[in-house]
Amino acid sequence: MNEQIRDRMLQSTVIRTGVVTVVVLALIWFGLGRSAAEKVVTALAMPYGILWYLLTFLMILCVRTGRRLLTSTAAVVWLGYTLCGNGIVASLIAGNLESEFRTINPLEADAFDVVVVLGGGSSPAVNQRIQGNSSGDRLIVTAQLYHGGLAKRIICTGRNIATLTPGVPDPSEQSRDVLTRLGVPADCIELLGGRTTSEEMHELGRRFSSGSIRVGLVTSAWHLKRAMRLADRNGFHPHPLPADFLAGKSPFGVSRAEFLLSMIPQADAAHTIWKCTKEHLGMLIGR
Numbered sequence: 001m002n003e004q005i006r007d008r009m010l011q012s013t014v015i016r017t018g019v020v021t022v023v024v025l026a027l028i029w030f031g032l033g034r035s036a037a038e039k040v041v042t043a044l045a046m047p048y049g050i051l052w053y054l055l056t057f058l059m060i061l062c063v064r065t066g067r068r069l070l071t072s073t074a075a076v077v078w079l080g081y082t083l084c085g086n087g088i089v090a091s092l093i094a095g096n097l098e099s100e101f102r103t104i105n106p107l108e109a110d111a112f113d114v115v116v117v118l119g120g121g122s123s124p125a126v127n128q129r130i131q132g133n134s135s136g137d138r139l140i141v142t143a144q145l146y147h148g149g150l151a152k153r154i155i156c157t158g159r160n161i162a163t164l165t166p167g168v169p170d171p172s173e174q175s176r177d178v179l180t181r182l183g184v185p186a187d188c189i190e191l192l193g194g195r196t197t198s199e200e201m202h203e204l205g206r207r208f209s210s211g212s213i214r215v216g217l218v219t220s221a222w223h224l225k226r227a228m229r230l231a232d233r234n235g236f237h238p239h240p241l242p243a244d245f246l247a248g249k250s251p252f253g254v255s256r257a258e259f260l261l262s263m264i265p266q267a268d269a270a271h272t273i274w275k276c277t278k279e280h281l282g283m284l285i286g287r
Helices: 003-032 035-046 048-067 068-084 087-101 137-147 171-181 196-210 221-233 256-262 268-283
Strands: 112-117 122-124 130-132 153-159 188-190 217-219 239-243
Touching: 003 035, 003 048, 003 153, 003 256, 035 048, 035 171, 035 256, 048 068, 048 268, 087 221, 087 239, 087 256, 112 137, 122 171, 130 137, 130 171, 137 153, 137 217, 137 239, 153 171, 153 196, 171 188, 188 196, 196 221, 217 221, 221 239, 221 268
Parallel strands: 112 153, 112 217, 153 188, 217 239
Antiparallel strands: 122 130
């Protein structure tokens, strides 16, 4: 293929891809509404969306060259990238981890002697204030349990790995800071170490192995399955209290606009897939 033909092919592919894009956006606008079209455009304008669009263009260009190996390689890269940021894939993976806890409402449970909240729901802000992060719902649930009379005492767990987070308060200390500012008395809160979930459950197992008191365990719903397995391995048998679910609607229950938007890779979905994959890996190696 000479240079002139390659240039013409590139130009025609650019034009055709652009025309198809405009037509598709117009169909979304008139079929699903202006708001849906704006959300799709916004998703495409984000870094994940831009790279996905460029990969889509590259795959189309490879198809037009007729080179099978190149086309297959481009298709595999495009498919892998699409799946790794796909909203429906993210919801399915999260749902697999959270399924056994979906019917549990912590605020409808019977009272607990002790509620354990795992660290990881907070982080220091640049203004030195301890703030709730994407897993901060576990701290909100814990405060609600206390104020609802369902938790007599609270144990906050977590200790930093010094080489990774030098000069940062331990997760247990951060949790206590947030909880006290949410109205939980400091004298009702106890701190416990553990740099990993495995270490935390080992410490809790040593303390509560007798099973003589009623203990609840608060953590993110997507993390709870692994935490409960580790707890059981250490002779610790708390009641699971899930917070901050990640799974959304069933793929069969989403609207056409939601389905279309989820097909465009996005950072939130990729982050959910990363967190859930990490949980599966942890369970695979027994950590």
